[in-house]
Amino acid sequence: MIFITGFYSCDKVEDEYMFDDSIDESWESIADQTSEKLISEFWNEQGYFNYGSNGSDNGFQYWPNAHAMDVVIDTYLRTNDNKYSAYFDPWFEGVKAKNGGNYYNEFYDDMQWNALTFLRLYEITKEQKYMEAVEILWEDIKMGWNEQYAGGGLAWKKDQPYSKNACSNGPASILAARLYQLTSEQEYLDWALKIYAWQKDNLYDRATGAVYDNIDGRTSVVSTVALTYNQGTFLGTAVELFRITADPVYLNDAQKIASYTITKCIDASNNILRDEGNGDGALFKGIFIRYFVDYLALEGINSLYRTKFENFLINNGKVAWNRGNDHNVLLFGKSWSEVPVGNTQLTAQSSAAMLFEGLVRHSKY
Numbered sequence: 001m002i003f004i005t006g007f008y009s010c011d012k013v014e015d016e017y018m019f020d021d022s023i024d025e026s027w028e029s030i031a032d033q034t035s036e037k038l039i040s041e042f043w044n045e046q047g048y049f050n051y052g053s054n055g056s057d058n059g060f061q062y063w064p065n066a067h068a069m070d071v072v073i074d075t076y077l078r079t080n081d082n083k084y085s086a087y088f089d090p091w092f093e094g095v096k097a098k099n100g101g102n103y104y105n106e107f108y109d110d111m112q113w114n115a116l117t118f119l120r121l122y123e124i125t126k127e128q129k130y131m132e133a134v135e136i137l138w139e140d141i142k143m144g145w146n147e148q149y150a151g152g153g154l155a156w157k158k159d160q161p162y163s164k165n166a167c168s169n170g171p172a173s174i175l176a177a178r179l180y181q182l183t184s185e186q187e188y189l190d191w192a193l194k195i196y197a198w199q200k201d202n203l204y205d206r207a208t209g210a211v212y213d214n215i216d217g218r219t220s221v222v223s224t225v226a227l228t229y230n231q232g233t234f235l236g237t238a239v240e241l242f243r244i245t246a247d248p249v250y251l252n253d254a255q256k257i258a259s260y261t262i263t264k265c266i267d268a269s270n271n272i273l274r275d276e277g278n279g280d281g282a283l284f285k286g287i288f289i290r291y292f293v294d295y296l297a298l299e300g301i302n303s304l305y306r307t308k309f310e311n312f313l314i315n316n317g318k319v320a321w322n323r324g325n326d327h328n329v330l331l332f333g334k335s336w337s338e339v340p341v342g343n344t345q346l347t348a349q350s351s352a353a354m355l356f357e358g359l360v361r362h363s364k365y
């Protein structure tokens with residue numbers, strides 16, 4: 001479930017501009033510290049990650065839990081330490097228990113995020129229960145597609161079939177593409193291509209690379225707000241479809257989406273991804289980084305763009321580590337250039353952990 005509270009500075013900066021902050025520690029050491037802090041501050045013994053603020057909110061919300069578990073998965077894959085895989089089953093069962101005994105949700109995007117995390121758990125463990133949960137959710141997610149409004153697209157919410165959002169189409173097409181790569185079942189690829197094509201026709205500016213937030217199918221009015229979350233998931237699908245098809249159209253799309261994001265969706269004073277608010281918004285930057293790093297793993301990226309993109313990624317890490325946290329506390333807020341005041345939210349800590357885990361992955365490509 002996404003709440004959008006505002007729009008932020010979209011100024012362009014020089015491509016080569018980076019701060020000269022030095023980092024004395026390795027990205028791996030920084031990722032260790034940040035991800036461990038996520039677990040120590042937010043893991044609830046009932047089997048889920050607390051939603052809200054560390055130490056003051058033991059509530060539950062469905063979709064941030066998927067991203068927090070993705071960080072645990074990242075850390076396990078990086079370290080091969082079974083202390084991290086020990087969280088897999090308790091989390092899988094804990095989320096179900098807190099969600100009323102099933103994995104369904106009224107928001108299609110929320111289900112997509114959990115399905116993507118379940119799929120990663122299946123890939124690691126090969127335990128069928130994770131794939132079964134993915135398949136259950138996928139069957140429900142498909143029901144969100146309707147052509148009565150906006151000629152197609154997946155709805156954002158079950159009681160709003162007319163609201164077609166980037167946040168409910170981007171993750172779904174990533175999920176379908178990854179299911180195809182695991183199973184070779186053509187139906188999944190057909191869905192990935194169909195969703196991507198609809199989003200490209202309705203929520204994408206082909207001239208600039210902006211991914212628009214939503215279209216109201218009752219009025220055909222498009223909200224042209226461009227959020228890092230939506231930029232990241234559309235980028236992620238372009239990456240998956242390029243891997244599957246080798247069609248350079250997807251690589252070109254990816255370059256344009258990435259270029260728009262790092263020049264328009266930024267805090268120009270620091271040349272980093274901008275602050276997009278508390279709560280759900282604090283997750284957005286980390287989501288973009290996850291798929292941005294996947295993109296940088298591809299071969300065939302124009303060398304000048306690659307240099308610009310890699311510099312931007314590294315600069316985000318340097319600013320976030322040096323300016324965005326108190327090293328004695330190791331907690332991050334909604335801005336990566338400001339030390340948080342008061343408690344830290346799960347969404348903000350997860351986002352920062354995704355940044356540093358992503359930097360480690362990128363350094364190994």
